[in-house]
Amino acid sequence: MFNCEKNTTRPFTVIVEGNIGSGKTTFLDYFNQYENISVLAEPLKMWRNCNGHNLLGLMYEDPKKWSFTFQSYVSLTMVQHHCHRSPHPIKLMERSVYSARYCFVEKMKRDSILSEPATAVIDEHFQWLINNPSTAVDLVVYLRTTPEVAYERIIQRNRKEEKTISFDYLKELHDIHEDWLFYKNLHHCPAPVIVLNANLDKSSIEEEYQKCQSHILNAIPISVQG
Numbered sequence: 001m002f003n004c005e006k007n008t009t010r011p012f013t014v015i016v017e018g019n020i021g022s023g024k025t026t027f028l029d030y031f032n033q034y035e036n037i038s039v040l041a042e043p044l045k046m047w048r049n050c051n052g053h054n055l056l057g058l059m060y061e062d063p064k065k066w067s068f069t070f071q072s073y074v075s076l077t078m079v080q081h082h083c084h085r086s087p088h089p090i091k092l093m094e095r096s097v098y099s100a101r102y103c104f105v106e107k108m109k110r111d112s113i114l115s116e117p118a119t120a121v122i123d124e125h126f127q128w129l130i131n132n133p134s135t136a137v138d139l140v141v142y143l144r145t146t147p148e149v150a151y152e153r154i155i156q157r158n159r160k161e162e163k164t165i166s167f168d169y170l171k172e173l174h175d176i177h178e179d180w181l182f183y184k185n186l187h188h189c190p191a192p193v194i195v196l197n198a199n200l201d202k203s204s205i206e207e208e209y210q211k212c213q214s215h216i217l218n219a220i221p222i223s224v225q226g
């Protein structure tokens with residue numbers, strides 16, 4: 001049985017989910033101030049430089065050709081975060097193996113970007129992963145925005161790879177996040193969900209972050225069955 005947990009306890013694990021540009025990295029930066037929390041931001045640097053290849057850029061340039069390659073690497077890097085042996089009692093992760101499959105692969109399937117054999121491989125891999133204790137999570141924080149707000153922030157952030165992201169793409173990704181984490185009528189939720197209004201601008205968003213602060217800061221490590 002694959003299990004990267006060696007200790008009798010594991011950190012209380014929180015995954016931070018939300019559309020592209022919803023403010024996940026900014027949310028994690030806010031909680032980075034607390035010493036008892038391990039914060040694992042999305043491994044964007046790895047996605048932009050896998051042995052010299054910018055897989056994120058390739059995926060956006062030619063989704064049909066590179067989505068499976070990119071998704072395979074996203075999965076590896078996310079499992080590494082799920083397995084990260086945190087020295088702290090609480091672990092905050094930006095995204096997870098769950099949103100990779102339930103949101104992005106879901107979108108690729110709807111757009112017929114992935115072939116059926118590729119989808120079959122991704123699904124078998126994903127089912128194997130979520131049946132292992134290493135991918136257990138204890139809380140989901142959903143940063144809920146409108147697609148318009150997320151789109152505006154992506155434009156402001158101005159990442160070179162993301163210049164091809166259309167509003168329609170973002171709108172459908174928004175709807176998928178909503179069905180998964182708000183209406184809960186799409187895929188399994190791996191843990192209880194706290195929804196935050198991430199439309200708020202930076203002058204008032206910290207007050208919104210504080211709505212989940214006690215759930216996170218007062219959490220205790222989870223005992224792991226031997």
Ligand SMILES: Nc1ncnc2c1ncn2[C@@H]1O[C@H](COP(=O)(O)OP(=O)(O)O)[C@@H](O)[C@H]1O
Binds near residue numbers: 019
């Ligand atoms: N509450 C907010 N109000 C205004 N701009 C924000 C807010 N949160 C994040 N941003 C900005 O929006 C962009 C996307 O934020 P980021 O945290 O990178 O989102 P994500 O990690 O979800 O893609 C960044 O330029 C960031 O500075």
Ligand SMILES: Nc1nc2c(ncn2[C@H]2C[C@H](O)[C@@H](COP(=O)(O)O)O2)c(=O)[nH]1
Binds near residue numbers: 018024025099
């Ligand atoms: N095709 C996929 N793209 C993904 C996945 N996870 C993240 N991403 C993209 C979306 C953004 O362009 C970038 C960083 O995400 P942010 O939401 O932090 O801006 O990476 C995925 O699983 N598949």
